[in-house]
Amino acid sequence: MHDAPSAKELIEAVKAFIDKTAAPQLTGHAAFHARVASNVLATVLREMEIRPVAEAAEQARLESLLGVSGESVESLNRRLCEEIRSDRMSLSTEGLLAHLKSTTIAQLSVDQPGYSGLRSAAR
Amino acid sequence: MGTNVEIEKPLSQWASAHFGAGAELKALKRLSGGASQETWAFEVVAGGVTHPLILRRAPGGVAAARSSEAVSLATEAALLGATTKAGVRVPEVLYVSAPGSALGEAFVMRRVAGETLGRKILRDEEFAVARTRLTRDCGEALAGIHAVPTDGLPELPRSLGEDQIAKYEAIYRGFDLPRPVFELAFSWLKANAPKPAKPVLVHGDFRLGNLIVDANGLGAVLDWELAHAGDPREDIAWVCVNSWRFGQSEKRVGGFGDLPEMLDAYAAAGGARFTPDEIDWWEILGSLKWGVMCMIMYSAYKTGADPSVERAAIGRRVSENEIDLINLFEGLRRHA
Numbered sequence: 001m002h003d004a005p006s007a008k009e010l011i012e013a014v015k016a017f018i019d020k021t022a023a024p025q026l027t028g029h030a031a032f033h034a035r036v037a038s039n040v041l042a043t044v045l046r047e048m049e050i051r052p053v054a055e056a057a058e059q060a061r062l063e064s065l066l067g068v069s070g071e072s073v074e075s076l077n078r079r080l081c082e083e084i085r086s087d088r089m090s091l092s093t094e095g096l097l098a099h100l101k102s103t104t105i106a107q108l109s110v111d112q113p114g115y116s117g118l119r120s121a122a123r
Numbered sequence: 124m125g126t127n128v129e130i131e132k133p134l135s136q137w138a139s140a141h142f143g144a145g146a147e148l149k150a151l152k153r154l155s156g157g158a159s160q161e162t163w164a165f166e167v168v169a170g171g172v173t174h175p176l177i178l179r180r181a182p183g184g185v186a187a188a189r190s191s192e193a194v195s196l197a198t199e200a201a202l203l204g205a206t207t208k209a210g211v212r213v214p215e216v217l218y219v220s221a222p223g224s225a226l227g228e229a230f231v232m233r234r235v236a237g238e239t240l241g242r243k244i245l246r247d248e249e250f251a252v253a254r255t256r257l258t259r260d261c262g263e264a265l266a267g268i269h270a271v272p273t274d275g276l277p278e279l280p281r282s283l284g285e286d287q288i289a290k291y292e293a294i295y296r297g298f299d300l301p302r303p304v305f306e307l308a309f310s311w312l313k314a315n316a317p318k319p320a321k322p323v324l325v326h327g328d329f330r331l332g333n334l335i336v337d338a339n340g341l342g343a344v345l346d347w348e349l350a351h352a353g354d355p356r357e358d359i360a361w362v363c364v365n366s367w368r369f370g371q372s373e374k375r376v377g378g379f380g381d382l383p384e385m386l387d388a389y390a391a392a393g394g395a396r397f398t399p400d401e402i403d404w405w406e407i408l409g410s411l412k413w414g415v416m417c418m419i420m421y422s423a424y425k426t427g428a429d430p431s432v433e434r435a436a437i438g439r440r441v442s443e444n445e446i447d448l449i450n451l452f453e454g455l456r457r458h459a
Contacts, residue, residue: 036433043439081301084310091311091452100304101453104445111439116372117365117446 008048015041047110054106061099127151130163133225134178137218142169149173160196160348164234175234177214184227192327193348198277200230202324202347205276211267212343237342241331241369245378253340258380260341261334261362262388268344269323269355270393276324281352283319284408288312291415298418304445308411311452317356317404320395325353330367331377356397359389360405365447366413375399400458407451414444 005013015038023034055073062076063069066083083089089096101121108118131151138146146169154162163178179196186195194202200219207213214232222228244250244257273279282290292309295302327349335342361367362377371378376385382399390396421438423429 033432036436040432040436040439043436077303078301080303081306084303084306087310087314090314091307091456096307097449097452097456100307100445101449104304104442104449107442108446111442115443115446116368116370117443117450120365120372120450121446 008045011041011045015045043110046113050106050110054103054109058103058106061095061102065095065099127153129184130178130180130226133220134165134231137220137226137231138167138169141217142167142174145169161229175236176217177232177234178229179232180220180229181222181227184222184224184229186222186228192280192282192351194277194279194350196228196230198279199347199350200232201277202350203232205271205324206268206344209267209271211264211271212341213347214343214345235335235343237335237337239332239335239345241367241378244331244336245369245371249338250336253336253338254379256340257336258376258384259388261329261376261380262385262394263392264341264344265326265329265355265358265385266389266392266394268326268329268358271324273322273324273352279324279350279352281322282325283322283354284312284316284357284405285319287357287408287412288316291412294419295415298422300418302414302441302445304448305411305414307452308407308448312404312408312411315404317401320354320356322352323355325351325355325358327351327353327358328361329358330362330364331369331379332367354405355395356402356405357409359385359397360402361409363402363406364409364413365450366410366443403451403455407448410444410447410451414441414448417441417444 135148149166151165161180218231220226220229333346368378424434
């Protein structure tokens with residue numbers, strides 16, 4: 001499969017269309033939703049850039065925390081939830097909060113990089 | 124949804140009865156707002172005086188099955204009356220319209236001048252003086268609300284901390300979208316639950332956005348739909364949840380104030396004496412609740428109930444509550 005234009009370029013083109021052409025012609029609810037749509041495309045662009053590396057790191061941390069390998073991130077997260085729910089892991093579990101913090105910082109870097117809580121977490 | 128035509132006639136009739144013959148209805152306008160409620164702004168001109176008013180009305184005048192915890196409009200009006208008597212700044216109710224009447228289930232209250240948008244209240248120059256008073260105003264308002272005798276009120280839903288954990292955990296599990304941070308929050312809240320307080324009248328959504336602020340401070344407390352019999356610490360913590368600090372995280376109370384100052388004002392106005400660390404548990408519950416509520420809003424997209432891009436996008440705000448929870452847990456560790 002070719003990559004010209006790439007998915008990234010296509011999304012950037014749609015985002016530019018919304019920002020420069022469509023949104024200025026809209027008012028009221030439609031203008032609001034156009035802004036949201038543009039922000040969503042920005043989220044998708046960040047996700048394409050950040051997710052592969054961040055998710056690989058998350059997987060490595062989960063494997064080490066749970067002592068399990070060869071499973072998907074989703075399946076490892078289900079295991080982690082079960083460990084916490086059954087009280088086998090808690091706030092006092094070594095490395096748990098640090099892992100959750102790293103994962104959430106990566107997630108927010110995609111979802112809402114301007115969120116105030118992200119700045120607080122970095123301090 | 125109600126139309127102007129449907130509302131104008133019964134509203135004019137009420138205006139004449141209340142303000143006298145010749146009272147003129149003007150500037151009737153549907154305001155944006157909740158899907159569970161119609162909110163209309165209008166004016167009545169009578170004897171040369173203009174009265175700015177608000178109509179709160181069930182959609183189409185007929186109360187649909189509302190979410191289980193929302194109180195009825197009649198109850199909301201009764202709460203405004205009771206809190207006015209207690210000296211809390213709330214809009215004065217002028218009229219309650221019964222279900223089945225021409226106007227339908229609704230009430231009319233005075234429109235209080237001021238701002239509700241959090242970002243403007245926190246940043247605009249015109250609220251500079253208000254910001255220096257708002258922390259104390261909120262402490263006093265909450266003490267007043269929590270002191271309202273509940274035996275004179277319509278029956279309210281009862282929801283203490285453990286009820287809320289059970290409710291939101293059931294919703295969260297129903298989605299089958301496991302999030303380890305929420306899992307940790309549920310477990311920690313259950314393991315560290317404080318002794319339940321004697322239930323008082325709790326506003327249920329006391330935060331910037333639901334408070335009218337004018338140049339001098341707090342003008343009125345709005346949006347009583349989520350009022351219930353509950354723990355007073357719930358209200359105190361809710362205004363502290365970082366989602367309601369609108370970017371000004373360093374000020375724990377709503378992005379404008381410090382918690383010890385609000386707690387002092389609360390106690391001085393007759394409320395119980397709480398310490399900031401007694402509020403931590405409730406703030407963690409508050410952040411978790413708002414996170415689950417964002418999941419609920421996203422589920423409206425996922426199920427097709429609301430296919431808007433806005434509902435889809437809100438699912439990417441759940442992580443905001445996760446970082447808030449992590450910051451709160453780190454704060455507990457530092458103080459431990």
